[in-house]
Amino acid sequence: MTLEESIEAFYEAFRGVPKPRRISGCECCIAQEELDALLSVPLRQVDVGKLCSYASSTLLTVGSVADYLYLLPRIMELTCLDADWWVDMEITGRAIAETNPLEWPAKRLAALQNLLHAAINHQMVTEGLGWEIDDWICAIAKMGLDPKPYLQQLESSSSAVLSFYDQNASHLTQRKLGNAFWEPGEKGHDAVVAWFFSPTVSEIIFEAYGVRLASDKLGSG
Numbered sequence: 681m682t683l684e685e686s687i688e689a690f691y692e693a694f695r696g697v698p699k700p701r702r703i704s705g706c707e708c709c710i711a712q713e714e715l716d717a718l719l720s721v722p723l724r725q726v727d728v729g730k731l732c733s734y735a736s737s738t739l740l741t742v743g744s745v746a747d748y749l750y751l752l753p754r755i756m757e758l759t760c761l762d763a764d765w766w767v768d769m770e771i772t773g774r775a776i777a778e779t780n781p782l783e784w785p786a787k788r789l790a791a792l793q794n795l796l797h798a799a800i801n802h803q804m805v806t807e808g809l810g811w812e813i814d815d816w817i818c819a820i821a822k823m824g825l826d827p828k829p830y831l832q833q834l835e836s837s838s839s840a841v842l843s844f845y846d847q848n849a850s851h852l853t854q855r856k857l858g859n860a861f862w863e864p865g866e867k868g869h870d871a872v873v874a875w876f877f878s879p880t881v882s883e884i885i886f887e888a889y890g891v892r893l894a895s896d897k898l899g900s901g
Contacts, residue, residue: 684761687753687760690795691724693787693790694788697749697750700744702719703719703743705734709737709742710734715742728758728764731754731758735755735775736771748775756772760802768815769815769816769818769819770815770818770859773818773821774822774861781825782825797829797830797833800817801833811843813834813843813844814859815859816830817830817844818857819861821866821871827872828875835884838887841881842885842889845881847859855873856869856873857873
């Protein structure tokens with residue numbers, strides 16, 4: 681399934697989410713007129729700038745789970761395809777976690793998982809996007825999803841593994857990850873670290889850089 685196809689499937693899976701009558705929030709963070717504008721047009725026409733303002737603070741100082749789920753297909757579409765989208769994927773991952781995705785209807789959860797796989801694949805095969813893999817893996821873990829299937833997906837591309845490693849190499853000496861969005865003790869962090877130290881991945885790193893990831897430290901091969 682292509683990225684575009686997975687986005688269409690995501691829209692379809694969420695088609696039954698009702699359109700809210702109103703979105704409320706702290707007016708110090710976002711004007712009510714901007715929130716009203718999110719509901720004044722069809723979902724696929726919601727303005728990227730206004731939606732960024734909402735998505736950057738959603739479920740913190742603005743919005744509710746109900747309106748977030750309504751807007752989520754457009755949020756994911758713009759995240760994947762629009763260069764003007766500036767909200768970090770990790771922030772979206774945190775917000776999705778607030779909706780308890782593991783308790784979603786099976787069709788919606790499957791659509792999310794398929795979209796995440798398609799997004800990772802898009803980054804793997806598109807030149808210049810490998811650095812985004814780090815953002816998405818962190819976001820997936822922040823959603824409360826198991827990152828292992830997405831990590832295994834990366835193993836088919838040495839360049840993708842190395843792009844991800846490059847973002848974390850200096851921190852892996854302490855068995856930590858470099859993304860500032862990781863929180864102490866966050867579920868998923870240790871699974872990602874363990875993946876870097878796995879035989880398959882550590883061999884890819886060694887062949888490229890001559891660096892051997894040991895069980896407790898980095899060493900030269």
